[in-house]
Amino acid sequence: MTLPPSDMLCFALYSATHAMQSAYAPLLAELGLTYPQYLVLSALWSSPGSQSMGTIGHILQLESSTLTPLVKRLEAMGLVARHRSERDERRVLVTLTDAGTAMRDRAAHVPGCIADRAGLSQSEIAALRDTVFALRDTLRRA
Amino acid sequence: MTLPPSDMLCFALYSATHAMQSAYAPLLAELGLTYPQYLVLSALWSSPGSQSMGTIGHILQLESSTLTPLVKRLEAMGLVARHRSERDERRVLVTLTDAGTAMRDRAAHVPGCIADRAGLSQSEIAALRDTVFALRDTLRRA
DNA sequence: GATTATTAGATCGCGCGCGATTTTATTGCA
DNA sequence: TGCAATAAAATCGCGCGCGATCTAATAATC
Numbered sequence A, B: 001m002t003l004p005p006s007d008m009l010c011f012a013l014y015s016a017t018h019a020m021q022s023a024y025a026p027l028l029a030e031l032g033l034t035y036p037q038y039l040v041l042s043a044l045w046s047s048p049g050s051q052s053m054g055t056i057g058h059i060l061q062l063e064s065s066t067l068t069p070l071v072k073r074l075e076a077m078g079l080v081a082r083h084r085s086e087r088d089e090r091r092v093l094v095t096l097t098d099a100g101t102a103m104r105d106r107a108a109h110v111p112g113c114i115a116d117r118a119g120l121s122q123s124e125i126a127a128l129r130d131t132v133f134a135l136r137d138t139l140r141r142a
Numbered sequence C: 001g002a003t004t005a006t007t008a009g010a011t012c013g014c015g016c017g018c019g020a021t022t023t024t025a026t027t028g029c030a
Numbered sequence D: 001t002g003c004a005a006t007a008a009a010a011t012c013g014c015g016c017g018c019g020a021t022c023t024a025a026t027a028a029t030c
Helices: A009-029 A035-045 A053-060 A064-076 A098-106 A110-118 A122-141 B009-029 B035-045 B053-060 B064-076 B098-106 B110-118 B122-141
Strands: A080-084 A092-096 B080-084 B092-096
Touching (some): A009 B035, A009 B122, A035 A080, A035 A098, A110 A122, A122 B009, B009 B035
């Protein structure tokens, strides 16, 4: 029961993810961002105030071993600030700087550019997104 | 026009791909393989004889900078052999060793295990796979 | 209140994954 | 034939992404 890559759902997801990141790359490169960095900023833009490393990791499903250096790079770029929570000294809270907040407007055109390239209607995109999220959650739970 | 990750199709693909690799990881680890290594072997198992680095890269949509070290690791494990084409000395042909061929049987249970965990019917899997491949190809072409 | 268990991040090692560049071989063209 | 253009792999640098491990802080248990 061995299949060629062209028949494998996992490979479809794998190569589509890379194609998607290739589509984002030139747009984000103009802003000096990588795709994972853009995801972290998207999480921060979506909720007011600061968020802990743990919360961001939960949203993006990334381990601290991935997230810590990623956020440190954003900090080095001056887009976010990191500081210890006073209520719980274990937690590190991440806050957008002014430059990080301003980046939201500078990146505002990106989702539209990608949607155009995907060649799908809004409802098709939403349906596919929900199906893929459901598969992800089933795999994570099982 | 900024969305939270939970509303982004790209993030659905991104996190589902990682969830899929997490599902494969323990099964492949028993065989001493990583997921990309398994993909290369799947490509080789699906076609008799040897295949060039370029052909494998085309099938898996990977650059030579990714594929060369990956295949060298498979060679170091004794699963494949690499040799220059005689007709065209630029080409490197990759051939399964006996151990590489035998790995196909040892990994035969893997696709079924993943399909079970995905919780989708065969037709649902096929439909999603084709939709995702179509999206990928649109993104690559645009 | 002291000891143990749990939790949050950080660190380390390793394998991708790619863009940019380099090397070597083949092809095209005058 | 000779020389530029193209093509195939390999190499290098950098940023993920994770499992395993470590450290420090809080929570739980006695």
